[in-house]
Amino acid sequence: MxxxxxxxxxxxxxxxxxxxxxxxxxxxxxxxxxxxxxxxxxxxxxxxxxxxxxxxxxxxxxxxxxxxxxxxxxxxxxxxxxLFGHPQDGPVIPAAPPDTETGIVVHTALTRLPPRQRAALVLRFLCDLSTESTAAAMHCSTGNVKRLTSDGLRRLRGLLAPVAERCADGTR
Known part of the structure; x- marks a missing residue:
């Protein structure tokens, strides 16, 4: 060069x-x-x-x-x-202020999504890309991005629903 x-x-x-x-x-x-x-x-x-x-x-x-x-x-x-030994049930997350705690919960839920769904959600909503730009970045069609986004949001809602119910009850 x-x-x-x-x-x-x-x-x-x-x-x-x-x-x-x-x-x-x-x-x-x-x-x-x-x-x-x-x-x-x-x-x-x-x-x-x-x-x-x-x-x-x-x-x-x-x-x-x-x-x-x-x-x-x-x-x-x-x-x-x-894997060696016995894996933990999950990471132990210390108590944090509400905004930080919410971020941790959402981030943990994101990591539980399949990679392509996670990539679609991150690019669409956290990087604020259009469907077309996301499709270009992922080398797939816009229809595929829409499906990945829809499936990812549905799964994310399912993962976060128990947390939302606990927060509504006041029992974090």
């Missing part, structure tokens, strides 16, 4: 790194896995910088790389996971 291209690449990645990490974290729910996903994405971006830098919307191009890196990692992850 030429020095000028390398400089532009470095500036772009430095400026966008927090947003890329936030997107990866929202997709996978684990800060360490998010680091791995972002690292894989910026390596892919480096390899294809000449083509990527000519894209009409570089942020959308990079967002697509992050989403595809997450989905690829999800597909390959099952083969490398080894």
């Amino acid at each position: 030429r020095a000028a291209d390398e400089q532009r690449y470095t500036e772009y990645v430095s400026a966008r790194l927090p947003a890329l990490h936030r997107l990866a974290y929202l997709l996978c729910g684990d800060p360490h896995r998010a680091d791995d996903i972002v690292q894989a994405a910026i390596v892919k971006l480096y390899r294809h910088w000449r083509r990527a830098s000519q894209a009409t919307d570089l942020d959308a191009y990079v967002r697509t790389i992050v989403v595809r890196s997450f989905l690829d990692e999800q597909r390959l992850r099952w083969a490398s996971v080894r």
Whole structure:
């Protein structure tokens, strides 16, 4: 890579790194896995910088790389996971102020969704992308994005319904 291209690449990645990490974290729910996903994405971006830098919307191009890196990692992850001992029933979450607690509950529910549903919801509602932009990032049709979004919202409502009932009763 030429020095000028390398400089532009470095500036772009430095400026966008927090947003890329936030997107990866929202997709996978684990800060360490998010680091791995972002690292894989910026390596892919480096390899294809000449083509990527000519894209009409570089942020959308990079967002697509992050989403595809997450989905690829999800597909390959099952083969490398080894459980030793007895897994816990779930993470122990300490009491927190209501807004933080709500965020934790929603985040935990998001991590229980299938990867493609989670990606559709994160891109549509947390990254505020249109159906068309989400479809482009996920390399699927807009109809598929609508189905994934609908199924994901239905499942998310089901996961959050017991929590909402407890909150309404005042018994967190």
